[in-house]
Amino acid sequence: MNKIPTVLSAVALVIAALCLYYVKSQTQLVYVDVNKLIEGYKRTKVAKAEFDKKATVMKSNMDSLTAGWQKELGKYEKERLTLSANELKLKQELLQTRQQQINGYQQAMQKQMQDEDKKVTQTVINDINDYVKEYGKKHSYQIIFGASGGGNIMYAEESSDLTAEILKGLNEEYEPKK
Numbered sequence: 001m002n003k004i005p006t007v008l009s010a011v012a013l014v015i016a017a018l019c020l021y022y023v024k025s026q027t028q029l030v031y032v033d034v035n036k037l038i039e040g041y042k043r044t045k046v047a048k049a050e051f052d053k054k055a056t057v058m059k060s061n062m063d064s065l066t067a068g069w070q071k072e073l074g075k076y077e078k079e080r081l082t083l084s085a086n087e088l089k090l091k092q093e094l095l096q097t098r099q100q101q102i103n104g105y106q107q108a109m110q111k112q113m114q115d116e117d118k119k120v121t122q123t124v125i126n127d128i129n130d131y132v133k134e135y136g137k138k139h140s141y142q143i144i145f146g147a148s149g150g151g152n153i154m155y156a157e158e159s160s161d162l163t164a165e166i167l168k169g170l171n172e173e174y175e176p177k178k
Contacts, residue, residue, distance in 0.1 A: 031145035031153055033163045037128050040167045043174050047120045054116065058109045065102050072098065131170045135162075 038044055076091050083091060136144045144162065147153040 028141070028160070029143065029145070029156075030141055030160045030162050031147050031156055032132060032166050033161065034128070034146045034148045036163050037167055037170065038124060040171070041124060041128060041174070042171045043127060044124050047124060051113075051117060051120055055113055058113065062102075062106055062109060065105065069095070069098050069102055127174070128170060131173060132166060135166055135169060 073095060076095060079091075080088065132144055132146075135141075145153055147156075
């Protein structure tokens with residue numbers, strides 16, 4: 001009679017171990033290709049188009065300023081021989097000051113464009129990260145890896161790739177926001 005509780009305990013322990021093994025073996029490792037998500041996400045295309053539009057306007061402004069300065073420089077070159085030493089010095093200082101202003105403006109525009117690019121890129125990445133997080137919770141994944149072509153995932157079965165499914169849902173979620 002004393003053996004029955006011991007046998008039942010051993011059977012329960014074996015069943016528990018088998019259940020634990022089964023649950024652990026059912027854990028599916030999945031991943032998404034981050035580059036494909038960024039490229040395929042519709043918001044990326046919209047954000048890039050807006051960024052390109054701003055960049056074109058800034059480049060046009062820069063080209064206008066540069067063209068104006070080059071025109072002044074050409075005029076100076078033609079008049080140079082007819083100017084007095086005082087006028088020559090004043091004109092050179094004005095041209096140099098204008099060139100410095102243009103260079104400063106160009107640097108400020110480049111920094112502004114870099115900041116804008118980072119901001120837009122981060123917004124897209126945040127959207128993707130938030131969606132993948134919610135997707136993982138909804139589908140009970142313990143972990144979703146992000147592959148970016150840098151070698152962090154060297155091999156995975158295609159069945160483990162959620163990229164297309166995630167991208168479809170991400171774009172469907174974005175569409176109503178427009």
